[in-house]
Amino acid sequence: MNTTTTQNEWPLWEVFVRSKAGLDHKHCGSLHAPDAQGAIQLARDVYTRRQEGTSIWVVRSDQIVASDPGDKDMYFDPMEDKVYRHPTFYQLPKSVDHM
Amino acid sequence: MYTQAMDVGPKEERKTVRTVEEAELERRFDEKIDAGDFIEAKDWMPEHYRKTLVRQISQHAHSEIVGMLPEGNWITRAPTLKRKAILLAKVQDEGGHGLYLYAAAETLGTSRDQLLDALHSGKAKYSSIFNYPTLTWADIGTIGWLVDGAAIMNQVPLCRCSYAPYARAMIRICREESFHQRQGFDSLLVMMQHGTPEQKAMVQDAVNRWWWPSLMMFGPPDTESTHSAQSMRWGIKRISNDDLRQKFVDATVEQAKVLGVSLPDPLLKWNEERQHYDFGPIDWSEFWRVVGGDGPCNRERLAARVKAWDDGAWVREAALAHARKQATKEQAA
Numbered sequence: 001m002n003t004t005t006t007q008n009e010w011p012l013w014e015v016f017v018r019s020k021a022g023l024d025h026k027h028c029g030s031l032h033a034p035d036a037q038g039a040i041q042l043a044r045d046v047y048t049r050r051q052e053g054t055s056i057w058v059v060r061s062d063q064i065v066a067s068d069p070g071d072k073d074m075y076f077d078p079m080e081d082k083v084y085r086h087p088t089f090y091q092l093p094k095s096v097d098h099m
Numbered sequence: 100m101y102t103q104a105m106d107v108g109p110k111e112e113r114k115t116v117r118t119v120e121e122a123e124l125e126r127r128f129d130e131k132i133d134a135g136d137f138i139e140a141k142d143w144m145p146e147h148y149r150k151t152l153v154r155q156i157s158q159h160a161h162s163e164i165v166g167m168l169p170e171g172n173w174i175t176r177a178p179t180l181k182r183k184a185i186l187l188a189k190v191q192d193e194g195g196h197g198l199y200l201y202a203a204a205e206t207l208g209t210s211r212d213q214l215l216d217a218l219h220s221g222k223a224k225y226s227s228i229f230n231y232p233t234l235t236w237a238d239i240g241t242i243g244w245l246v247d248g249a250a251i252m253n254q255v256p257l258c259r260c261s262y263a264p265y266a267r268a269m270i271r272i273c274r275e276e277s278f279h280q281r282q283g284f285d286s287l288l289v290m291m292q293h294g295t296p297e298q299k300a301m302v303q304d305a306v307n308r309w310w311w312p313s314l315m316m317f318g319p320p321d322t323e324s325t326h327s328a329q330s331m332r333w334g335i336k337r338i339s340n341d342d343l344r345q346k347f348v349d350a351t352v353e354q355a356k357v358l359g360v361s362l363p364d365p366l367l368k369w370n371e372e373r374q375h376y377d378f379g380p381i382d383w384s385e386f387w388r389v390v391g392g393d394g395p396c397n398r399e400r401l402a403a404r405v406k407a408w409d410d411g412a413w414v415r416e417a418a419l420a421h422a423r424k425q426a427t428k429e430q431a432a
Binding site: 008009010012028029030031032034035038045046047049050066068069070 | 139141142143188191192195198199202205210211212267268271275415416418419421422425426
């Protein structure tokens with residue numbers, strides 16, 4: 001048996017699929033592939049066996065920059081007390097409430 | 100397909116010495132679990148939670164991949180083009196399920212190669228149901244009906260698993276799994292309704308052989324299940340082995356009547372008081388023997404996986420070399 005090291009491992013790609021025209025691409029999982037073209041091909045076989053998509057994006061996982069989950073509270077909680085940003089904050093007379 | 104093997108790994112000792120900071124992190128983690136929140140890949144989690152998940156998800160992934168072997172055995176000998184196309188699609192699905200699950204396991208910080216090494220070296224387990232042989236065409240329909248049926252029972256609660264990448268993979272898998280069970284039942288129904296006496300006998304023989312191993316797929320009895328309590332606490336597992344097994348028996352007895360086959364258990368009987376079917380004792384010594392490596396096909400299955408991996412090495416290397424060459428060319432241009 002070969003001893004395997006991560007150097008021989010195909011790089012990891014994140015896969016995004018647009019399920020139909022008019023909708024946005026949505027993250028649906030990841031896979032290993034040697035290059036971009038290979039990633040698109042494998043993504044078709046792994047993630048769209050039942051016409052789940054009309055378009056695929058792939059991006060190298062190590063190229064994704066993400067917010068730090070440790071900063072979650074600091075980043076997102078300040079929006080909590082800004083209820084006036086939502087339409088439901090405003091009580092209007094019944095006759096115009098559907099605006 | 101599914102692994103019961105999550106319950107059969109060695110029991111690891113929990114680390115008891117923790118820093119104050121770790122204890123606080125764990126308290127917040129427990130709070131999230133209690134509130135029914137999901138845990139994402141980059142969130143803090145106890146080391147034991149991570150280990151448990153890597154073991155369970157990778158064993159589940161291995162089961163999907165090894166599970167391709169018994170069914171793949173019949174692709175070239177399917178009785179009609181229609182059945183061959185269906186079987187090809189199903190086996191391809193199992194491969195896909197394995198890949199979703201490996202990807203989910205990798206989010207926990209274990210590489211694909213490490214996961215595969217664990218399988219190939221025999222360190223990791225896979226569902227022991229795949230160590231039984233597929234002797235006749237009726238085995239293929241029976242696997243769909245019973246084995247995938249048991250898998251679905253097991254897997255639906257996993258869609259609510261606290262670890263989000265696993266739960267998402269399971270939602271995708273469950274959506275596809277229903278086809279697996281239905282095609283199996285359909286194939287058996289055709290043989291039972293339109294088949295020759297020999298074909299009907301073949302179906303009954305397959306059901307006789309797969310019934311008990313299917314019941315074992317739910318894992319050891321609750322009283323002997325080593326990881327159950329902690330997994331329940333963490334929301335990795337939602338329903339106990341015995342409860343799922345009972346649910347499966349209740350559903351399957353009715354289906355067997357429609358099919359016109361008997362189930363090989365003289366003690367199988369409706370219990371009016373419990374509102375469930377009673378069934379006979381399971382031979383757990385057989386289960387442990389097969390888990391331990393001594394089933395009818397253990398060596399053959401593992402050897403086939405190792406051979407496929409080794410034979411594919413030059414393809415993996417060539418694809419990487421090609422990708423590097425293209426990248427260099429692009430840079431030069």
